[in-house]
Every structure is written in C-alpha cells, then in structure tokens.
Amino acid sequence: MAKKFDMTAMAATPSSSDGERQLLLSLFAVTAKNCDSEELRHDGEDSDRKQQQRQGRTAISLSLPFSLFSISYFCSFPLLMGGFHPNICFTDGSAGRKLIHLIALALNLDEDFFEKVGALDAPMPFLRLLHYPGKLEPSGEEIYGASAHSDYGMITLLATDGVPGLQACIEFGFFYLVNHGMEEELFQRMFEENSRLFSLPMEDKAKMSRKNQRGYTPLYAGNLDPSTNSKGDSKDGFFSGPLEGTIKDLNQWPFEGKLESSGEEIYSASAHTDFGMITLLATGGVPGLQVCTFAGINPSNQGSGRTCRILMVETWSGKEMSKALKLPIIDLSSPDRISTAKSIRQGCIEFGFFYLVNHGVEEELFRRMFEESSKLFSLPLEDKIKMSRKQHRGYTALYAENLDPSSTPKGDSKESFYIGPLEGTIKDLNQWPLEESLPSWRSTMECYYNKVLSAGTRLMHLIALALNLDEDFFEKVGALDVPMAFLRLLHYTGQLEPSGEEIYGASAHSDYGMITLLATDGVPGLQVCRDKSQHPRVWEDVPNIKGAFIVNIGDMMERWTNCLFRSTLHRVMPTGQERYSAAFFMDPNSDCVVKCLESCCSESCPPRFPPIRSIDYLKERLRLTYGS
Numbered sequence: 001m002a003k004k005f006d007m008t009a010m011a012a013t014p015s016s017s018d019g020e021r022q023l024l025l026s027l028f029a030v031t032a033k034n035c036d037s038e039e040l041r042h043d044g045e046d047s048d049r050k051q052q053q054r055q056g057r058t059a060i061s062l063s064l065p066f067s068l069f070s071i072s073y074f075c076s077f078p079l080l081m082g083g084f085h086p087n088i089c090f091t092d093g094s095a096g097r098k099l100i101h102l103i104a105l106a107l108n109l110d111e112d113f114f115e116k117v118g119a120l121d122a123p124m125p126f127l128r129l130l131h132y133p134g135k136l137e138p139s140g141e142e143i144y145g146a147s148a149h150s151d152y153g154m155i156t157l158l159a160t161d162g163v164p165g166l167q168a169c170i171e172f173g174f175f176y177l178v179n180h181g182m183e184e185e186l187f188q189r190m191f192e193e194n195s196r197l198f199s200l201p202m203e204d205k206a207k208m209s210r211k212n213q214r215g216y217t218p219l220y221a222g223n224l225d226p227s228t229n230s231k232g233d234s235k236d237g238f239f240s241g242p243l244e245g246t247i248k249d250l251n252q253w254p255f256e257g258k259l260e261s262s263g264e265e266i267y268s269a270s271a272h273t274d275f276g277m278i279t280l281l282a283t284g285g286v287p288g289l290q291v292c293t294f295a296g297i298n299p300s301n302q303g304s305g306r307t308c309r310i311l312m313v314e315t316w317s318g319k320e321m322s323k324a325l326k327l328p329i330i331d332l333s334s335p336d337r338i339s340t341a342k343s344i345r346q347g348c349i350e351f352g353f354f355y356l357v358n359h360g361v362e363e364e365l366f367r368r369m370f371e372e373s374s375k376l377f378s379l380p381l382e383d384k385i386k387m388s389r390k391q392h393r394g395y396t397a398l399y400a401e402n403l404d405p406s407s408t409p410k411g412d413s414k415e416s417f418y419i420g421p422l423e424g425t426i427k428d429l430n431q432w433p434l435e436e437s438l439p440s441w442r443s444t445m446e447c448y449y450n451k452v453l454s455a456g457t458r459l460m461h462l463i464a465l466a467l468n469l470d471e472d473f474f475e476k477v478g479a480l481d482v483p484m485a486f487l488r489l490l491h492y493t494g495q496l497e498p499s500g501e502e503i504y505g506a507s508a509h510s511d512y513g514m515i516t517l518l519a520t521d522g523v524p525g526l527q528v529c530r531d532k533s534q535h536p537r538v539w540e541d542v543p544n545i546k547g548a549f550i551v552n553i554g555d556m557m558e559r560w561t562n563c564l565f566r567s568t569l570h571r572v573m574p575t576g577q578e579r580y581s582a583a584f585f586m587d588p589n590s591d592c593v594v595k596c597l598e599s600c601c602s603e604s605c606p607p608r609f610p611p612i613r614s615i616d617y618l619k620e621r622l623r624l625t626y627g628s
C-alpha cells in the first residue's frame, strides 16, 4: 500500500499576496496514485468481473492529473468564477519543488541536484484535466478509461474526485503526500471549473482542439495501450501548458462567458493520472457530492448521473487521507494455534477486524453463492416481495433498513435476504425462492451456510484461546448449541440519488452479535471507523482479499470481553458501483447468557454491562433497526 509522506516541515507560506495565487497553492498534493492491492489482485481477472464492477458506475467524475515534466513551478488551473483565465492561480510550484528536493535526498544526491542539472530551468509542467463519462460499451467490449501505461516525465501530481478506477500493477513507485500546503478550497473550485469545462457543448470544446499539446481531446481520441484497447480510451481531456515565458501563449482557454453560471452540469468520470515518475493524487470529490462536504459548491451540481459520493468527506476535512487498513491475516489451518490466537487477540483489540484465510470455503463455492445471490436479486420485485422478511428471514427491499437514521433519513441503498438456522425446528421459518425459478439456489445457500458455520465454529475455538479461555469455552456456555447464525445476502445497486442526497449502502453501525464473517465480490466500499468518539470521524477502507473472509467482532462479544475486543463501527459507501456481499452473523444461542468474562474484568476494571440473554439483546437491537 502506498505510504504517506508528511510535508509539514517543508510547507511554505505562499509568497504572493494575490488571492488567486493563494488559491492555487492549495491545489496540489495529497496522494500519489492510489495503489490498491485489492485492485491489483483483480487485475488479471476475467473481464466479466470488471464489466460487472463497472455496471452501474454511472457517470461522473473528473480527474486532474498534473504532469510535471520538469518542475520549476506549477502551472495551475484558472479557477475563478469568471471562468478560465490564464493569469490566475499560478504558483511557484512550492509543493512540487519541495518534493523534488526530497526525492533528490532520497537518491543520496544534493537537495538541489535537479536544479543543478537544469531539470528545473525551463519548466514544462502540464495540467491535464480528465473526464471519464463512465459509459459502458453496448457491445460489451472492454474499453478502459485509460489503458495501461506509465507516465513519461518526472513526477505527476494527480487529483481525483474520489471515484475509484485507478490501478497500478506494482505496489511501489507511488505514495501519498500530505501537508503540502494546498487548501481544500482550491481543490474544490478546481473540480467545479473542471466539471463546467467538460459540460460545454461539443462544438465549443472542439474549437479548443488540442494543438501543441494544449487544449481539448475528445472521447476515444487517446489510446495509451493499443494492444488491449482498439477503440481508444473512454475519457476526454484538456491540457494546459506552462504559464510563463513565450510559450504561455500556446495555451487555449474557453471563452470567459462560457463558463460563468452553469453549476448545473452533471459529471461522471473516474479520476486518474498520468505521465511521470511519481503521481500525487488529491481527491477533491465530485462537485455534486462535494457540495455537502465543502462550503461553497452549489448543491444543484448534484445530478442524476453523479457517480460517487466520495469517502474523502470526513477524512479529508479531518486532514487525514483515507487509507486502507492493514488488518492481520489469520490462517485458520495453521498448526501453530497459540501464535494464531495471539494474532487474533491483537486484531480484535486493535481493530475489531481481521482477515481469515484457509478457512475451508472454496473459491468455487463463493463464486456459486454470488452467482445465485445475483439471480435472486434480479427476480422481479413482486416475486421478491412475496418473500418479505418475516421472523428475520427473507427479503428486505431497498431503503427498508436504516442502520443509522441520524445520517440517512431515507434508509440504506441496499436490498438483502436473510437465511436463518438450518437445524432444529426453527429451520422451517426460512423462506426460499421457488425451485422452478432458481433450481440450485437453496442447495447452494445451504452448502455455503454449513461451510461458513463450520469455519466460524473453528474460529470460535481460537477466539476462546485468544481470551485465555479453554478452547471449548463457548460450547460450554451454550453459545454454540444450535448457533443463531444468519446468512445475509446483500446487494448494493450502485445507483446514486438523483437528488444528490447522500445515501449510504450501509450506514454506520456495529454488528449486534458474536462474530461476522463477511465475503464480498471485491467491489470496494467497506470502511471502518476505529475511534467512534473522535470527531470528525476517520474512516479507513477495508480492501477485499480474494478468497478471505473479513471477520469482525460484534456487540455481544464486546460485552462478553468488557470492551477488550472491539465491536468497530463500519459502513458501506455508495461508490456508484454495483456490489454484492454476504455477511454471516454468528450469534450466541438464544438462551446463552452473555456475561462479562472473568478474564476481562478485575476490581479496577469492573464489568461495564449487566449479564443479558442473547435473544433479549438481539430482539431489542433488531426492533430498533427494523421497528419490529
């Protein structure tokens, strides 16, 4: 995962009194290319998956790759309401220059090496605005937003609106840069102007067609990797070159009047970068959504095609980049049970989350489960409604559940289907789709349920060891006699609200029970907040690891352990991408009394919660969520 570099020590005060210069100063920085190891893992996968992931990725995002062929100053993007204007928002490139000094030091060179060799004499920075409309090919042909390439120059500083899509095929060569001296407000304004530019009528954009590497390039006009992509890349772009010297006049600018008042445009595009040695990625957020985030953006920018409600909102304003969590990976088959238990303990204390591998559920079974799950959710609504949730089994429609009413009055944008215990008399409470319409559905889900239950039971033995208890402790207290395990299939449609209202896939919540074993189809979205008392909250991405479960501790386990093990707040962001997941909630048997473990309390640390019967606790939590 990309590392983060703090430039605080290097941050300079903007030297210009000019407000526009100040604006620009804030424009750069933050992240290098978002090198997501999960995405890397998926890189070689079949195009069906990719295609599926892109479905529903509607429209809009913009990206601002800042390509620095050499750095002496930054060229910048004219941002003011008057529209594009070449004279404003221009800096001495302080962030990039400082970074280049650090890079020289990183190479054991003198700090001013790149100056000395003249790399920074004749500045050739290019600003390239990009817009990925997010439309898929009707033919099903896979057309990349930008196909595989490396950047040509020295370093690249990339800002995106946060819509995912950028992938790198190595983990290194990328890093995030923070405390670089650029204010959020400039990012916000830059993206706003950017969106306006790409919303201009085609004839206006065509008038600025690229000449001398400056100006507009339409959709499919570029092709970074003809070997994978015959049609060209599905993005349009706009280049601006150096703003100093005689060559400054080569730039093309839109007429000022053209960009004045819109604010109504709708964009869809995914962010990404290009050209260089390193890329610094800043996510500013889609204008629509950012409206909610940053003061000053017109809320009417939120449109029906809007893709992504960016996860940067809270982390950004908290001066923290969202980062992917490095959770412990627990090997369920490891013969070294003691050290495995220790890792579990550490994961549960520190994060409340960990990955579980070698758990005995085959990839083929995951594939079949997701395939059948998608068939169920594709049934006509009237068929699904016939299986509406009763006794906590069956179908819950879009928006019917609201895990955090304080953040989402409308309800969460997901539909789900619960399957309860398959043993004992209560097994008949389950609802199943008609065999005629989905013949393999029930057998696939039963097989999946049983295998995850068996993995979960083995995991509970290790969790007991992790708590310094006998391995069979949870059996002994009756937690696993007919365990109350619920498999919940989830489908996030990826549709965004036409109103621009912020609707989470799953709003912030903690799980109610003992442990949850989560499988996802790899589409991102899951985030955790490790410290719910911190404001603003910092949310961290939980990348998927193919074939692994993401396991988290639930509230009843937190009660059992007197808060030693953490039931961590988590949520699923709306990313504009369709997503499937399957959560397996392993709860203690109904009559099991959840009472603070002796190993987790003492005189100085008395029990924080009274004992409670599992079913009473669960019923109350479900009542609060579903109203019944």
Ligand SMILES: O=C(O)CCC(=O)C(=O)O
Residues within 6 Å of the ligand: 488, 490, 506, 511, 518, 520, 526, 570, 571, 572, 581, 582, 583
């Ligand atoms: O879909 C996901 O990734 C998480 C779902 C979840 O947290 C839940 O259903 O409790």
Ligand SMILES: [Fe+2]
Residues within 6 Å of the ligand: 509, 510, 511, 570
């Ligand atoms: Fe959850």
